[in-house]
Amino acid sequence: MDMQATKKKLNLKEKYRAMTRDLDWNPSYQKLEDIYPYASYEGVKIHDWEKWEDPFRLTMDAYWKYQAEKERKLYAIIDAYAQNNGHLNVTDARYLNAIKILLTGVTPLEYMAHRGFAHAGRQFPGAGPRVACLMQSLDEIRHAQTQIHSLSNYNKFYNGFHEFTHMFERVWFLSVSRSFFDDAVSAGPFEFIVSIGFSFEYVLTNLLFVPFVSGAAYNGDMGTMTFGFSAQSDEARHMTLGLEAIKFILEQDPANVPIVQRWIDKWTWRGYRVLTLVAMMMDYMLPKRIMSWKEAWEVYFEENGGALFKDLARYGIRPPKWLDQIAQDKDHISHQAWCTFYNYALAANFHTWIPSEEEMDWLARKYPNSFDKYYRPRLEYWREQAAQGNRFYNKTLPMLCQTCQIPMLFTEPGDPTKICYREADYKGEKYHFCSDGCKEIFENEPEKYIQAWLPVHQVYQGNCFPEGTDPTAEGFDPLAAVLRYYHLESGRDNLDFEGSEDQRNFAAWRGQATTNA
Amino acid sequence: MSVAAIKKYEFAPADSVDKFHGAQLLYVGWEDHLMFCAPFAFPLPPNMPFAALLEQVLPPVYGYHPDFARVDWAKAEWFKSGKPWRPDASKSLAENGLRHKDVIRFRTPGLTGIAGSCS
Numbered sequence: 001m002d003m004q005a006t007k008k009k010l011n012l013k014e015k016y017r018a019m020t021r022d023l024d025w026n027p028s029y030q031k032l033e034d035i036y037p038y039a040s041y042e043g044v045k046i047h048d049w050e051k052w053e054d055p056f057r058l059t060m061d062a063y064w065k066y067q068a069e070k071e072r073k074l075y076a077i078i079d080a081y082a083q084n085n086g087h088l089n090v091t092d093a094r095y096l097n098a099i100k101i102l103l104t105g106v107t108p109l110e111y112m113a114h115r116g117f118a119h120a121g122r123q124f125p126g127a128g129p130r131v132a133c134l135m136q137s138l139d140e141i142r143h144a145q146t147q148i149h150s151l152s153n154y155n156k157f158y159n160g161f162h163e164f165t166h167m168f169e170r171v172w173f174l175s176v177s178r179s180f181f182d183d184a185v186s187a188g189p190f191e192f193i194v195s196i197g198f199s200f201e202y203v204l205t206n207l208l209f210v211p212f213v214s215g216a217a218y219n220g221d222m223g224t225m226t227f228g229f230s231a232q233s234d235e236a237r238h239m240t241l242g243l244e245a246i247k248f249i250l251e252q253d254p255a256n257v258p259i260v261q262r263w264i265d266k267w268t269w270r271g272y273r274v275l276t277l278v279a280m281m282m283d284y285m286l287p288k289r290i291m292s293w294k295e296a297w298e299v300y301f302e303e304n305g306g307a308l309f310k311d312l313a314r315y316g317i318r319p320p321k322w323l324d325q326i327a328q329d330k331d332h333i334s335h336q337a338w339c340t341f342y343n344y345a346l347a348a349n350f351h352t353w354i355p356s357e358e359e360m361d362w363l364a365r366k367y368p369n370s371f372d373k374y375y376r377p378r379l380e381y382w383r384e385q386a387a388q389g390n391r392f393y394n395k396t397l398p399m400l401c402q403t404c405q406i407p408m409l410f411t412e413p414g415d416p417t418k419i420c421y422r423e424a425d426y427k428g429e430k431y432h433f434c435s436d437g438c439k440e441i442f443e444n445e446p447e448k449y450i451q452a453w454l455p456v457h458q459v460y461q462g463n464c465f466p467e468g469t470d471p472t473a474e475g476f477d478p479l480a481a482v483l484r485y486y487h488l489e490s491g492r493d494n495l496d497f498e499g500s501e502d503q504r505n506f507a508a509w510r511g512q513a514t515t516n517a
Numbered sequence: 518m519s520v521a522a523i524k525k526y527e528f529a530p531a532d533s534v535d536k537f538h539g540a541q542l543l544y545v546g547w548e549d550h551l552m553f554c555a556p557f558a559f560p561l562p563p564n565m566p567f568a569a570l571l572e573q574v575l576p577p578v579y580g581y582h583p584d585f586a587r588v589d590w591a592k593a594e595w596f597k598s599g600k601p602w603r604p605d606a607s608k609s610l611a612e613n614g615l616r617h618k619d620v621i622r623f624r625t626p627g628l629t630g631i632a633g634s635c636s
Binding site (some may be wrong): 037038041042043170188222286311336339340344374375376377378381382390392394395397398399400407408409415418419421423427429430431432445446447448450451452453454457460461462 | 518519520521522523526527528531532533536537538540542546548549550551553554555556557558560561578581598599616617618619620622629630631632634635636
């Protein structure tokens with residue numbers, strides 16, 4: 001008779017060990033530096049990869065089970081939302097324009113994060129961080145997918161959601177988020193994990209996924225809310241992992257501290273600049289407001305971030321540079337950004353508008369130091385002109401910052417009436433910046449940023465017209481050609497919300513859903 | 518400082534003047550008029566007279582603003598890279614010392630935008 005062997009089940013700790021560290025081995029016929037060629041060139045010194053502590057001890061089988069469950073729920077809600085014409089329950093069709101920015105400007109970053117973590121996960125010599133990067137890489141591609149699936153429903157009904165990957169690589173304002181991530185993924189694995197795993201997760205996604213997604217919920221957008229909350233449980237894990245990565249690097253060698261400090265300075269500023277879009281979305285694009293950008297910044301960055309940097313002080317890390325400027329700017333950036341998109345509504349894939357009187361009053365209450373003094377007169381003038389059929393469309397291309405690629409719309413620290421100009425010379429060429437932060441980032445790595453694909457300069461070089469366009473032909477309309485290159489249909493995807501097809505359709509469909517007309 | 522890289526890291530700048538088909542870039546900002554959200558970028562021939570910038574290039578760009586009709590160019594204060602600067606309208610951009618990607622600003626004393634808000 002055969003003896004039945006008792007199958008000994010691994011306990012959790014053993015299982016974690018077996019499925020992470022035990023997957024590693026010491027190579028015998030290849031050199032370590034050949035297997036991990038990117039592990040040392042950034043100057044970060046790691047003496048003992050075993051010291052990496054995964055705070056979650058998550059194994060792949062557990063990850064799979066947990067995420068599959070979450071996704072089943074998510075897709076059930078998305079299906080129900082789509083089948084019940086949930087899009088007609090959003091507060092107001094203006095809201096959808098914020099979601100167009102989300103799909104075109106943020107979703108592709110999730111995909112880039114997936115690629116970046118896959119790369120970092122391949123390049124770290126330690127098994128612990130490799131597994132952590134693998135899981136985050138999977139999270140990020142899931143987030144890209146769930147966002148696309150959630151938002152694709154809107155593409156059936158509204159303009160500007162189409163061909164978001166095409167637009168991401170071409171449309172002028174999307175170069176801001178694209179160049180941000182290109183900067184990160186073209187860095188080494190250590191800078192990547194500090195930039196995205198730490199600064200990006202703490203600075204950017206936290207503000208996007210908590211207050212903005214709550215805004216989606218307040219505005220009846222179940223689709224965005226559901227993927228946002230679904231992703232948030234992963235984001236919380238990413239933040240913890242990002243912090244673990246920072247602490248691990250700092251503890252390994254004191255020589256790592258100044259390197260990491262420079263990355264924290266750089267990536268906090270880079271992330272903060274990209275957040276300008278979110279600031280504008282919160283203050284101007286949510287018909288039902290939840291909290292102002294300024295309030296969100298105070299809670300999620302100043303308070304949470306402040307506590308974090310206190311925690312890191314014992315490693316010799318100080319808070320990021322330029323926080324004093326950031327503190328002054330919180331009264332201004334959302335207004336400055338909205339005015340910019342109001343200027344350039346001809347060339348965007350979403351609509352802009354003048355806030356209602358009641359919304360302006362809300363902005364005045366939330367921004368007592370800035371709104372009535374600097375921004376209300378501008379908006380009221382535009383409103384008055386639009387009423388006379390003279391809506392302002394700025395047709396001349398703006399000067400851009402070489403580093404963040406945002407038009408030079410930011411003002412001098414301490415003087416919101418003066419544009420902030422900074423410049424530098426490098427190898428006989430002149431470069432311009434919106435801020436001390438962007439200038440210093442450039443000067444630390446000029447070879448990188450001189451390659452920037454600045455949309456305005458690319459248009460003027462003739463690189464942003466559809467193939468076969470002849471810019472010397474009589475009657476050539478450069479703006480029309482650029483819009484064709486973007487795959488935007490003028491009069492449909494762009495211009496003011498007032499009079500747009502989105503506005504008409506939403507009103508008609510909601511009318512059908514709620515009245516007998 | 519320079520980029521940390523695994524091998525030689527050297528690339529040509531993306532916006533050198535040779536890529537602009539005979540034009541050079543000039544950035545222009547109008548102080549105290551932030552209704553125009555940012556300074557403008559113009560590709561202009563270096564031999565263009567400065568007067569043409571004032572008479573032909575800028576009017577359609579800034580004309581929407583009610584202050585623009587009241588601009589007196591004789592009184593305008595000019596800055597190049599932030600420092601006071603005096604252009605000669607009869608000379609070309611190049612003769613005025615303007616090179617590729619230079620930035621100039623003008624201030625129009627007495628004109629401070631919509632309701633004095635610098636808009």
